[in-house]
Amino acid sequence: xxxxxxxxxxxxxxxxxxxxxxxxxxxxxxxxxxxxxxxxxxxxxxxxxxxxxxxxxxxxxxxxxxxxxxxxxxxxxxxxxxxxxxxxxxxxxxxxxxxxxxxxxxxxxxxxxxxxxxxxxxxxxxxxxxxxxxxxxxxxxxxxxxxxxxxxxxxxxxxxxxxxxxxxxxxxxxxxxxxxxxxxxxxxxxxxxxx
Amino acid sequence: xxxxxxxxxxxxxxxxxxxxxxxxxxxxxxxxxxxxxxxxxxxxxxxxxxxxxxxxxxxxxxxxxxxxxxxxxxxxxxxxxxxxxxxxxxxxxxxxxxxxxxxxxxxxxxxxxxxxxxxxxxxxxxxxxxxxxxxxxxxxxxxxxxxxxxxxxxxxxxxxxxxxxxxxxxxxxxxxxxxxxxxxxxxxxxxxxxxxxxxxxxxxxxxxxxxxxxxxxxxxxxxxxxxxxxxxxxxxxxxxxxxxxxxxxxxxxxxxxxxxxxxxxxxxxxxxxxxxxxxxxxxxxxxxxxxxxxxxxxxxxxxxxxxxxxxxxxxxxxxxxxxxxxxxxxxxxxxxxxxxxxxxxxxxxxxxxxxxxxxxxxxxxxxxxxxxxxxxxxxxxxxxxxxxxxxxxxxxxxxxxxxxxxxxxxxxxxxxxxxxxxxxxxxxxxxxxxxxxxxxxxxxxxxxxxxxxxxxxxxxxxxxxxxxxxxxxxxxxxxxxxxxxxxxxxxxxxxxxxxxxxxxxxxxxxxxxxxxxxxxxxxxxxxxxxxxxxxxxxxxxxxxxxxxxxxxxxxxxxxxxxxxxxxxxxxxxxxxxxxxxxxxxxxxxxxxxxxxxxxxxxxxxxxxxxx
Numbered sequence: 154x155x156x157x158x159x160x161x162x163x164x165x166x167x168x169x170x171x172x173x174x175x176x177x178x179x180x181x182x183x184x185x186x187x188x189x190x191x192x193x194x195x196x197x198x199x200x201x202x203x204x205x206x207x208x209x210x211x212x213x214x215x216x217x218x219x220x221x222x223x224x225x226x227x228x229x230x231x232x233x234x235x236x237x238x239x240x241x242x243x244x245x246x247x248x249x250x251x252x253x254x255x256x257x258x259x260x261x262x263x264x265x266x267x268x269x270x271x272x273x274x275x276x277x278x279x280x281x282x283x284x285x286x287x288x289x290x291x292x293x294x295x296x297x298x299x300x301x302x303x304x305x306x307x308x309x310x311x312x313x314x315x316x317x318x319x320x321x322x323x324x325x326x327x328x329x330x331x332x333x334x335x336x337x338x339x340x341x342x343x344x345x346x347x348x
Numbered sequence: 349x350x351x352x353x354x355x356x357x358x359x360x361x362x363x364x365x366x367x368x369x370x371x372x373x374x375x376x377x378x379x380x381x382x383x384x385x386x387x388x389x390x391x392x393x394x395x396x397x398x399x400x401x402x403x404x405x406x407x408x409x410x411x412x413x414x415x416x417x418x419x420x421x422x423x424x425x426x427x428x429x430x431x432x433x434x435x436x437x438x439x440x441x442x443x444x445x446x447x448x449x450x451x452x453x454x455x456x457x458x459x460x461x462x463x464x465x466x467x468x469x470x471x472x473x474x475x476x477x478x479x480x481x482x483x484x485x486x487x488x489x490x491x492x493x494x495x496x497x498x499x500x501x502x503x504x505x506x507x508x509x510x511x512x513x514x515x516x517x518x519x520x521x522x523x524x525x526x527x528x529x530x531x532x533x534x535x536x537x538x539x540x541x542x543x544x545x546x547x548x549x550x551x552x553x554x555x556x557x558x559x560x561x562x563x564x565x566x567x568x569x570x571x572x573x574x575x576x577x578x579x580x581x582x583x584x585x586x587x588x589x590x591x592x593x594x595x596x597x598x599x600x601x602x603x604x605x606x607x608x609x610x611x612x613x614x615x616x617x618x619x620x621x622x623x624x625x626x627x628x629x630x631x632x633x634x635x636x637x638x639x640x641x642x643x644x645x646x647x648x649x650x651x652x653x654x655x656x657x658x659x660x661x662x663x664x665x666x667x668x669x670x671x672x673x674x675x676x677x678x679x680x681x682x683x684x685x686x687x688x689x690x691x692x693x694x695x696x697x698x699x700x701x702x703x704x705x706x707x708x709x710x711x712x713x714x715x716x717x718x719x720x721x722x723x724x725x726x727x728x729x730x731x732x733x734x735x736x737x738x739x740x741x742x743x744x745x746x747x748x749x750x751x752x753x754x755x756x757x758x759x760x761x762x763x764x765x766x767x768x769x770x771x772x773x774x775x776x777x778x779x780x781x782x783x784x785x786x787x788x789x790x791x792x793x794x795x796x797x798x799x800x801x802x803x804x805x806x807x808x809x810x811x812x813x814x815x816x817x818x819x820x821x822x823x824x825x826x827x828x829x830x831x832x833x834x835x836x837x838x839x840x841x842x843x844x845x846x847x848x849x850x851x852x853x854x855x856x857x858x859x860x861x862x863x864x865x866x867x868x869x870x871x872x873x874x875x876x877x878x879x880x881x882x883x884x885x886x887x888x889x890x891x892x893x894x895x896x897x898x899x900x901x902x903x904x905x906x907x908x909x910x911x912x913x914x915x916x917x918x919x920x921x922x923x924x925x926x927x928x929x930x931x932x933x934x935x936x937x938x939x940x941x942x943x944x945x946x947x948x949x950x951x952x953x954x955x956x957x958x959x
Contacts, residue, residue, distance in 0.1 A: 253539075253630070254625075259626075286539075288539070298394060298396075303539075305539055314535040314536065314632055314635075317636070318535060321639055321643065324643070325643075325646065328646070328647060328650060329595070329650070332595060332596065332597055332650045332651065333595065335597055336595070336597060339597075
C-alpha cells in the first residue's frame with residue numbers, strides 16, 4: 154500500500170469520526186475525570202475514600218482533603234451506583250456531620266443538608282470545627298424506607314482507643330507494682346517485729 | 349409463669365393473621381404500587397407504617413394488586429386501610445422522620461384502660477376479702493410463712509457437680525470470652541452501632557436479659573460474672589481453688605462505706621451516662637464502661653479483703669441482689685441445729701475445700717438473697733454438707749418482712765423511678781418535655797436532661813415519704829421511718845415487673861438481630877456463620893408483646909399488694925386501722941403501676957443499633 158493511500162484512509166477515517174453522533178460522556182466520568190483513571194490521576198492532594206454498600210447501592214465517599222484541618226472548609230463527594238448494573242442513583246441525598254465526644258454525646262457541625270445529583274456526584278462542603286472524631290451520616294430514600302449510612306471521619310489526632318487501652322494497662326501495672334511493694338514492705342516489717 | 353410466658357410466645361409465633369385485599373380501592377384511587385420480586389420471597393418484611401421488621405407468616409397483611417404489605421399489628425394495617433393513598437405508593441412516608449429509627453406502638457388505649465380497671469379492682473379489697481374469707485374459715489389472721497422448699501441438691505451427683513471446683517471457672521471463662529469480644533469489638537470494630545455487636549450484646553441481650561435471669565434463677569449472673577472471674581484470677585494467679593495466699597493487700601473496706609450507697613450512686617450514674625449521653629449507641633464507650641467495671645473489680649480485689657466490691661460497690665450485684673429477694677432460688681443452710689453445734693464455721697472462714705463467704709455472709713443466719721452471690725463456696729466448705737440450693741415460692745424473702753435498711757429501701761424506690769424514667773426517655777413525649785425545659789430555662793440539652801432526671805429521682809422519694817407519714821399517722825406507728833423502710837420493699841415487685849415488661853420489648857423485639865451480628869461482630873464485612881445478611885424478625889408479634897407487658901404489670905402489682913398487706917399485718921395489729929393505714933401505700937402502688945401502664949401505652953423509639 155502506498156503512502157498516499159494510507160494517508161487518504163486516515164483522512165477518511167478522521168472525517169467519518171466527525172459525522173458519528175456524539176453523546177454526553179458524564180456516565181463515564183467522575184468529577185470530570187475518566188472513571189478508569191480516576192484513582193490514578195485524581196486528586197493530587199491526599200484524599201480519604203470510603204466505600205460502603207447498602208442493599209443494592211454502592212456508596213463511595215471521597216473527602217478532600219483526606220486529613221481535614223479544623224476550621225478549614227472541606228469537600229465531600231458521594232458517588233452512588235447500583236452494585237450490579239453500575240447505573241447511577243439519582244434521588245436527593247441528605248448528609249449530616251456530627252462530632253462525637255468521648256462519652257458519646259454528639260454535636261452537629263453540618264446539616265442535615267439535602268442536595269441533588271450534580272455531575273454524577275453529590276457535593277457537600279462541611280467545615281470541621283475542632284480536632285476529634287466525627288460521624289458522617291448519609292440518608293437516602295431506598296424503596297419504601299429511608300436508609301442511613303454512616304462513615305467515620307477523624308480530624309487532627311484525637312485520643313485513640315489504643316491510647317486509652319494503653320493507659321488502662323499502664324494503670325493496671327502501676328496498681329500491681331504498688332500492691333506488690335506494699336506487701337513486701339509489710340512482710341519485712343512483720344519479719345523485723347518477729348526478730 | 350415460665351410456662352405461661354413461653355406458651356404465649358410460641359402460640360403467638362404459630363398464629364397466622366388475617367389478610368385484607370385493597371386491590372380495587374387502590375385501582376380506583378390510581379395508586380402506583382412498587383413491586384420488588386426479591387422482597388416477596390423473603391421470610392420477613394418491613395411494616396411500611398412504623399418501619400418494624402415483621403415475620404411474614406404471622407403478620408397482618410394487605411394485598412394490593414400483586415403486592416402484599418405486612419404489618420406488625422391491626423393498628424398499622426388499619427392505618428393503611430383507612431388511608432391507602434398515604435401509605436401505598438412508591439415511596440410512602442413512615443411514622444418516624446429519622447432514617448433507621450423504628451417507633452414501636454405502645455399498648456392500645458383499650459388495653460391500658462382495662463389494665464387500670466384491673467389495678468383498681470384488685471387494689472382495694474382483694475386481699476382484705478381473702479383475709480376475711482380466711483378468718484371465716486377460722487384460720488389465724490396473721491398470714492402463714494412461705495415454708496415450701498425443694499432441695500435442688502438432693503441427688504448426690506448434682507451436689508458433686510455443683511461443688512466441683514472447676515465448675516465456676518468453666519462458666520466464667522465462657523462469659524469472659526464474650527466480655528473480651530465486647531471490649532475488642534467496641535474499641536476496634538466499626539463504630540456504627542447497628543454493625544457492631546458490642547452495644548447489642550451489652551444493652552439488649554445482657555442488660556435486658558439479666559432481669560429475666562433474676563426472675564427465674566436468682567443470682568446466677570454473679571456465679572458467672574466475668575468481672576469477678578478475671579479479678580479473682582489476677583489476684584490468685586490460679587483458675588480455681590481456695591485463695592490461700594493471693595497478691596491482694598486484704599485491707600478492710602472503709603467502715604463508712606459498708607452499705608450499698610456506693611452501688612446506688614453508681615446505678616444512678618450509669619443511668620445518667622446511658623440515657624443522657626446515649627452510650628448505648630456508641631460501641632467504644634460501651635467498651636470503656638465494661639473496662640471501668642473491670643477496673644473497679646480488680647482494684648477492689650487487690651486492695652480490699654474478700655469480694656468487698658461485690659457486696660458494696662457493684663451496681664449490677666446490688667440491683668440483682670434486691671430483685672433476687674423475689675427470685676425462686678436460694679442458697680441456705682438446711683438445718684439450724686447442725687449449724688448451732690458447728691464450732692469451725694468454715695462457711696465463713698474457709699478451709700482447704702473453698703473460701704469463706706466472699707461477701708461476709710454467715711449462711712447460718714442468712715435470711716435473704718440480697719448479698720449472696722451464689723458462688724457456691726459455702727457448699728464446698730461446710731464439713732456437714734448442711735448448705736444447699738433450694739427452690740422456693742416467688743417473693744419468699746419479701747414476704748418474711750424484717751426491719752429494712754435505708755440504703756436498700758432507697759435503692760428500691762430508685763429502681764422504681766429509674767426504670768420508669770428509662771421508659772419515659774424512649775417516648776416522643778420526653779423530647780417535648782426536655783425541649784420545653786431547655787427553652788424555658790435557656791439551658792443546654794445535657795443540663796435539661798440532668799435536671800429532669802434529678803426531678804424524677806427525687807419526686808417519688810418525697811411522695812413516698814409523705815404517704816409513709818400518712819400511713820404512720822393513721823396506723824399510729826411511732827416512726828415514719830419504720831413505715832418508709834418496710835413498705836419500700838413492697839414496691840420492688842412493681843419495679844421488677846415493669847422492668848421485665850420494658851425489657852421484654854428490647855429482648856424479644858431487638859434481640860434476634862444477634863444472629864446476624866454473630867457472623868460479623870466487628871462490622872468488618874465478615875460472614876463467619878453465613879448469617880450476616882439475615883433479617884431476623886422479632887421473637888414475638890407486637891400484639892403478643894402487649895399482652896405480655898400488661899400481664900407483667902398486673903402480676904407485679906398483685907405481688908406488691910400482697911407484700912403490702914403482710915407488712916401492714918406486722919405493723920398495725922388492729923385490723924380496721926390496718927386497712928385504713930394501708931390506703932396511702934395502696935395509692936403509691938396504684939400510681940406506680942398506672943404510670944407503668946401509661947408508659948407502655950406510649951410509642952417507644954427503639955434502639956437503632958438493634959433494628
